[in-house]
Amino acid sequence: MLEIGDSPQMRRAHESAPVQPPIWLPLGAGALLAGLLAVLALPLYGHGAATWSRTVFLSTLLLWMLPLTLLQRAWWRRGWGMRRTWLLMLPLTLGMVLLTKWLHLWPQRATGEAPDLAWLWRGLEAPWLGLLAYAALHALIVHAWALRAARIRVQQAEQSARDAQLHALQLQLQPHFLFNTLNAISAEVGEGSTAVAQRMLARLGDLLRATLELGGQPTHSLAAELSLVESYLDIERARLGERMRLDRQIAPGILDAEVPTLGLQPLVENAVRHGLSPRRAPGTLRLHIWREQDTLRVDIANDLPESLPVASSGGGVGLANLRARLRELYGAAATLDCSAEHAQFRVQLSLPWRAGRSG
Numbered sequence: 001m002l003e004i005g006d007s008p009q010m011r012r013a014h015e016s017a018p019v020q021p022p023i024w025l026p027l028g029a030g031a032l033l034a035g036l037l038a039v040l041a042l043p044l045y046g047h048g049a050a051t052w053s054r055t056v057f058l059s060t061l062l063l064w065m066l067p068l069t070l071l072q073r074a075w076w077r078r079g080w081g082m083r084r085t086w087l088l089m090l091p092l093t094l095g096m097v098l099l100t101k102w103l104h105l106w107p108q109r110a111t112g113e114a115p116d117l118a119w120l121w122r123g124l125e126a127p128w129l130g131l132l133a134y135a136a137l138h139a140l141i142v143h144a145w146a147l148r149a150a151r152i153r154v155q156q157a158e159q160s161a162r163d164a165q166l167h168a169l170q171l172q173l174q175p176h177f178l179f180n181t182l183n184a185i186s187a188e189v190g191e192g193s194t195a196v197a198q199r200m201l202a203r204l205g206d207l208l209r210a211t212l213e214l215g216g217q218p219t220h221s222l223a224a225e226l227s228l229v230e231s232y233l234d235i236e237r238a239r240l241g242e243r244m245r246l247d248r249q250i251a252p253g254i255l256d257a258e259v260p261t262l263g264l265q266p267l268v269e270n271a272v273r274h275g276l277s278p279r280r281a282p283g284t285l286r287l288h289i290w291r292e293q294d295t296l297r298v299d300i301a302n303d304l305p306e307s308l309p310v311a312s313s314g315g316g317v318g319l320a321n322l323r324a325r326l327r328e329l330y331g332a333a334a335t336l337d338c339s340a341e342h343a344q345f346r347v348q349l350s351l352p353w354r355a356g357r358s359g
Contacts (some may be wrong), residue, residue: 023070030134249289254291263322264300274302
């Protein structure tokens with residue numbers, strides 16, 4: 001933890017220090033390394049000098065493992081770089097090996113078999129390289145731990161960005177629908193159809209209340225989405241009356257399928273406002289939904305206005321927003337295709353099948 005008196009240099013060092021794993025992780029790896037080396041050295045025991053050198057090697061590793069770990073972690077917390085760390089590590093570990101060998105002289109002196117002091121400088125390579133290998137192993141573990149922490153942060157940041165973008169798109173979609181409906185109600189009032197306008201306002205209130213109760217969730221069940229669609233169609237029925245015909249076919253056993261929140265409603269709204277509403281004669285809205293293996297299929301078609309060229313029918317803001325939301329939720333696993341032919345505009349939506357949400 002930083003104290004009030006820390007300098008800016010120390011603050012920068014703390015900020016650049018790597019995320020360190022729990023201390024038991026490098027110590028456990030070091031103990032495993034020492035155990036493997038002890039097993040490999042079993043054939044050497046009982047052979048005089050070989051036994052003695054292997055004992056010095058293993059005792060050096062076990063004696064200095066914890067102090068070396070604590071030192072490395074302290075240096076990294078201070079933000080020391082690789083060069084500075086290893087420039088100090090080389091003489092330090094050499095001193096550890098010499099001190100360990102010197103400690104091994106005491107039991108030999110008690111038996112009167114102590115070698116000369118030149119023995120301290122012989123056979124330094126193995127225990128010295130052993131300590132350096134453990135220090136490198138510790139650094140590798142810290143690096144892997146830091147990469148793991150960075151990946152988690154990136155995933156969390158990406159998820160937060162996706163959630164924020166989905167929320168922003170939903171906020172754009174709801175006013176778009178609201179403005180369209182209020183314009184329709186205003187038109188009915190201007191034409192003197194107050195009873196129709198009152199019914200539309202009542203259904204609009206129901207729909208807005210249901211929308212607010214969604215709580216901003218990006219997906220919900222097909223049953224919940226169809227409830228919103230039905231509320232919207234009630235509003236349009238009040239306005240269009242017999243001019244809107246509905247052909248709805250929902251396959252059995254699919255109401256718990258997961259769909260984007262306010263995903264079908266803009267498609268139906270697009271069909272009514274750009275297709276049926278401008279028509280002089282009655283028109284048909286077809287809504288067919290079924291499951292095809294691991295895919296949920298939605299097919300929405302509407303008759304086009306008599307005077308509108310087939311090639312000029314478009315989607316508008318609702319379809320553009322829905323396409324963006326599908327990319328965020330499903331990537332390439334979802335498709336939204338539009339086509340216009342034979343005086344009909346058709347939208348085909350394919351979603352990966354996901355079930356389990358209650359309506």
